[in-house]
Amino acid sequence: MDLQPLRVEPQEPPRHVAIIMDGNGRWAKARGLPRVAGHRRGVEAVRVAVRAAAGLGIDYLTLFGFSSENWRRPTGEVRDLMGLLRLYLRGEVAGLHRDGVRMRIIGDRDRLDPDIVALIGDAEKLTAGNTGLTLTVALSYGGRLEIVRAARQLAEEVAAGRLLAGDIDEHRFAANLFTSDIPDPDLIIRTSGEKRISNFLLWQAAYSELIFVETLWPDFGREDLERAVGEFHRRERRYGAVPG
Numbered sequence: 001m002d003l004q005p006l007r008v009e010p011q012e013p014p015r016h017v018a019i020i021m022d023g024n025g026r027w028a029k030a031r032g033l034p035r036v037a038g039h040r041r042g043v044e045a046v047r048v049a050v051r052a053a054a055g056l057g058i059d060y061l062t063l064f065g066f067s068s069e070n071w072r073r074p075t076g077e078v079r080d081l082m083g084l085l086r087l088y089l090r091g092e093v094a095g096l097h098r099d100g101v102r103m104r105i106i107g108d109r110d111r112l113d114p115d116i117v118a119l120i121g122d123a124e125k126l127t128a129g130n131t132g133l134t135l136t137v138a139l140s141y142g143g144r145l146e147i148v149r150a151a152r153q154l155a156e157e158v159a160a161g162r163l164l165a166g167d168i169d170e171h172r173f174a175a176n177l178f179t180s181d182i183p184d185p186d187l188i189i190r191t192s193g194e195k196r197i198s199n200f201l202l203w204q205a206a207y208s209e210l211i212f213v214e215t216l217w218p219d220f221g222r223e224d225l226e227r228a229v230g231e232f233h234r235r236e237r238r239y240g241a242v243p244g
Contacts, residue, residue, distance in 0.1 A: 014185075016061075017188075019049065019191070020197065020198060024218060027042075052222035054099065059134065061135050062137075062179075066141070067141060089119040090119065093126060100131060141200075144202065179204055186209065186232070190210075190212050191216060191224075194212070209235050
């Protein structure tokens with residue numbers, strides 16, 4: 001969609017913004033470059049988005065980095081992506097910590113290499129006490145996987161006699177999701193022009209505003225985020241109720 005320039009009076013920013021980072025491969029292809037070049041440029045866009053979100057006063061930024069379905073990609077591309085993830089965790093976390101960013105990773109860590117899991121643990125431990133922006137990166141993540149995992153945990157609690165089936169409600173279910181300690185996203189942005197959420201935050205997105213932009217992720221900058229926030233403020237959020 002074409003977003004209008006941001007021309008609104010200052011308003012409270014959305015508390016939680018989530019982004020489906022799409023278009024790295026197309027960015028590279030348009031320039032005659034290998035796909036990994038697009039992924040490298042996408043990492044730079046992550047740096048920009050984190051700084052921009054913090055500057056706009058957003059409390060939570062969640063980025064869809066690697067889906068559970070992405071494991072089906074060619075082995076070489078997966079290897080390149082994991083290599084970039086290692087570089088990011090080794091090279092960026094200290095700076096995030098200095099800036100007061102709390103970093104979290106959600107998803108199925110069992111499929112990640114042990115050294116990556118260790119780097120994730122180190123990053124989360126180092127930044128756990130920070131009170132600035134909370135940066136959540138979804139890795140080896142799928143919304144359906146997350147919901148099934150939560151249902152299985154609750155079923156095990158019932159089978160063990162620690163929970164009554166009748167006590168399961170939305171609040172208790174949500175407490176078993178990867179995102180149990182952060183609010184649902186107010187705004188979900190997808191880059192590259194695709195108009196679907198691709199198994200991302202299926203439960204949490206129930207009342208999120210969805211904005212689809214044509215910009216490919218490597219080109220996504222502060223102005224793109226500002227325009228998306230401006231569009232968010234033009235929306236009327238009713239949560240299923242009728243206008244007052």
